[in-house]
Amino acid sequence: MHKWIGLLLLVGFSYTAKAQELNCKVSVSFDRITDANPQIFKTLEKSLQDFVNNTRWTTRNFGRSERIECSMLFNISAYDNNSFTAMMQVASSRPVFNSTYQSPVLNINDKDVSFRYNEGENLIFNPNSFDSNLVALVAFYANMIIAVDADTYSEEGGTDYYQAAQNIVSISQSGGKGWTQQDGNQSRYFLVNDVLSNTYKPFREAQYAYHRVALDKMADNQKEGKEKAIIAIKKLAELHKVRPNAFLTRVFFDAKSDEIVAMFSGGPNVPINELQDVLNRVSPMNGSKWGKLR
Structure with missing residues (x-):
C-alpha cells in the first residue's frame, strides 16, 4: 500500500x-x-x-x-x-x-x-x-511573454527566452510582414532585437525594478513601494535621452499607464511633480492620463 x-x-x-x-x-x-x-x-x-x-x-x-x-x-x-x-x-x-x-x-x-x-x-x-x-x-509571442515575465522576477532573467524569440525571427524572414528590418521600427524584428541591445538596457532594468522592487513590496510598505516605482519609471527617462520615442518605451506604457494612474491616485501621498514631468516627457501620448495624477 x-x-x-x-x-x-x-x-x-x-x-x-x-x-x-x-x-x-x-x-x-x-x-x-x-x-x-x-x-x-x-x-x-x-x-x-x-x-x-x-x-x-x-x-x-x-x-x-x-x-x-x-x-x-x-x-x-x-x-x-x-x-x-x-x-x-x-x-x-x-x-x-x-x-x-x-x-x-x-x-x-x-x-x-x-x-x-x-x-x-x-x-x-x-x-x-x-x-x-x-x-x-x-511561438514568437509565447517566448516574448515568458521572457518579459522572467525579467520582472530577476534582473535580465528573460534573456534565454528573448534569444529563442530572436531565433524565430531569424528563421521566419520569408514568412511575411513583421519579421524583417524593412517592416518598420515597430516590427517583431525590432521588438526582440531592441530588447537584447545594450542601448535598451534601461527598459529591462525598469521592468525588474518596477515589479520586483516596487510592486512586490507594496503589501509591506505602500509608500516605499510608490517611491521605488518612481525610481523605476525614471530609468525609462534614461532610455528616452538616447532613443526618444523608443518602441520599447511605448510597450511599457501600453501595459502600465492605467496602473500607474491608479497607483498614484490613492493611498499614502508621495511627491509626484517630478514623476509627472518624466511621464509627460517619455510618454506624451498618455498626457491626458498623467494629468489625472494627484
Missing part, C-alpha cells in the same frame, strides 16, 4: 513539475467576415488554444499555479481560400506578492499578421525550422 501511495505521489509531482508555462486564453474574432463558414474560425480558435497551452516552450519546470496568465486575440479582417489577414493582440500579467492583484505586464497590438490555415491541421512548433507563419507568430 505504501509503495502505491509513494508512486502516486511521485506521478502527481512529476505532472505538476512538468506543467506548461502558459495559461493562455485564445480568441478568434471574425465579425467582419460574412461570406465564410463560421466553423473554420471556431476550429482555428480551438487549435490555437490547444497549441499554445499544450506546447512546452522552455526547459523550466512550472507548477500549475505558476503558469503565466495571458491572452492572444486574433481579429480577422480578411479570409479567402484558407488565407487569413488579422490583427493580433497579445497581453499578459503576473501576480503581485501578498495580494490578489494581477499586474499587466505586456499589451502588444501586432497589425501585420497574415497566415494560412487548413481546417483541422496539426500545429507543431520546431525551433529549428520555419513551418508556417501561424506557428511562428504564436
